[in-house]
Amino acid sequence: MVLLSNKALDDYDAEINRLQSQILFVEKQKQLVNDYKTRVLSLLSIFEQVPNEIVCVIFEFACTDNFLQEYPWPLDEEEPAVELTSPAIACLPTLTISAVCNRWRSLDLASPSLWSHLRLESAPATASDVQGDFMSTLQLYLDRSVDTPLMIYELQKLYTPVAPHLH
Incomplete structure (x- = not known):
């Protein structure tokens, strides 16, 4: 034991x-x-x-290109001119910045010029009604840009007829 x-x-x-x-x-x-x-x-x-003024200057440099592309692209149309290789939110820096923290959101919302730089790509109006998320996101940018002059660049894909190869 x-x-x-x-x-x-x-x-x-x-x-x-x-x-x-x-x-x-x-x-x-x-x-x-x-x-x-x-x-x-x-x-x-x-x-x-870092003072808000400096942060806003950084935002100005980061938000010069907000790319909105109609999605889903109409199946009966040729492919869009720009093929997105990263998530759509990465193409919308102003919207992304506004979602980081309260300070960034308030600075972003207080700077209408950040929302006024747009690059748009949509299918021809006959092929699509251009509605849904594309239009609501575009409307959000327009509303938040207030009375700041807009810088809108529309991408246009040049459609050239392709001649058949003769052999």
Whole structure:
């Protein structure tokens, strides 16, 4: 019985040592996360010190090209002139900036000129009613541009008849 008791006590000591080692590991991981959080917060506080005027100038440079493309493209039409290779939101920097944080949203909404630079691509009016998301997004940009002069560039795909090859 004494031998069994000593064996049980040894097992408990080993388990206590294993658990203490695990506690030390978890505490170290916690400290690493706290250190990382502190570094991230310090970066954020530095950016928060940038004056709104400077942030707005950066936004002006970033929002010179808001590309709206009709989607879905009518099946009976040729392919659109521009093939989107990234998500649609990446083509709308002003809209994207307004969704980052409250500060950026308020600065974005207070700057109608950011909403006035548009590049549009839609199917010919006969092929599509140009409605739905395309029109609602366009209307959002027009509403938020208020009375700022619009810079609208419409993409036009040049359709040239292709002569059949004669052999």
